Amino acid sequence: MTTVAAAARIRPKRVLPGFGLTMGVTLSYVGIIVLLPLVALVLKGAEIGPERFFAIMTAPRTLAALKLTLSAAAMATAFNAVYGLLMAWVLVRYDFPGKRILDALMDIPFALPTAVAGLALSALFAGNGWYGALLEPMGIQVIFTIWGVAFAMAFTSIPFVVRTVQPVLEDLDPQYEDAAVTLGAHPFTIFRRVVFPAILPAFMVGVTLSFARSLGEFGAVVFIAGNLPMKTEIASLLAVIRLEEYDYNGAAAIALTLLMIALVLLVASNLLQARALRYKGRGA
Structure with a gap:
């Protein structure tokens, strides 16, 4: 029992830091580099209004x-x-x-x-x-x-x-x-x-x-x-x-x-x- 419990507590060594840090860095990158510019573009397009948007796209x-x-x-x-x-x-x-x-x-x-x-x-x-x-x-x-x-x-x-x-x-x-x-x-x-x-x-x-x-x-x-x-x-x-x-x-x-x-x-x-x-x- 002791041997089994000790083996269960042994975890493989990680090359990278824990899940929280790696996930946080990943989400920060996605948010700043990818999502933020897209959101800015969507918000800029929303300011136009549907009538003006339709007029621009049907020109x-x-x-x-x-x-x-x-x-x-x-x-x-x-x-x-x-x-x-x-x-x-x-x-x-x-x-x-x-x-x-x-x-x-x-x-x-x-x-x-x-x-x-x-x-x-x-x-x-x-x-x-x-x-x-x-x-x-x-x-x-x-x-x-x-x-x-x-x-x-x-x-x-x-x-x-x-x-x-x-x-x-x-x-x-x-x-x-x-x-x-x-x-x-x-x-x-x-x-x-x-x-x-x-x-x-x-x-x-x-x-x-x-x-x-x-x-x-x-x-x-x-x-x-x-x-x-x-x-x-x-x-x-x-x-x-x-x-x-x-x-x-x-x-x-x-x-x-x-x-x-x-x-x-x-x-x-x-x-x-x-x-x-x-x-x-x-x-x-």
Whole structure:
């Protein structure tokens, strides 16, 4: 009894301080760095009033900027969903020379300043650039179009899909795929019925984060878009323009709208993840 009681009193050594201190530091960081700016933005938007807010958001220029932003973000996310999944699959399932280099290159959009990325893309897709010189004679113009905006968004947000799917693929137990092979399933059937349901929650997270990141992209887009009002002007740039015009209400309304869209996407993603995990748990 004494030995058991003494063993129960023995606690493993902690590398970090106790729960109270660590939780307090964490919540302080979240409150000061994350929540406080968001609350300030919400309060600033609430000062506008519903009528003024509706008038700002239904202005033709604002609607055009939102339409372009959402359309280009959807195009970029669709590309990232396919390309990111394929890239994660290649990095996990195959060994080849230069694999480590390719894996490291996936993080360049995170490390590279977005303004530098925008300048590089503009130089490539300009009429005298390496890509533009080949595309424009065929009647394909990327720079100063929605395609350029979508390409810039895809460039900066592609790591979200790769880095969320990759670790799940690495941890996936191969015995389920081996069992499917012994039952005579085709490779695509194995991917569709075994692999993809297992990685679906992580895939949804990556796609949602990619879309949210594309909505807020600024630096990489402003150089390649041309920023033509009613044509290639994104919502985040319009918010900056309203600030430069000292129209704080207009800037706050646009920023608050983008914030609400991003929050709705994140909540929907979490709900879909929870549903997928529950379905997976029932099927296990």
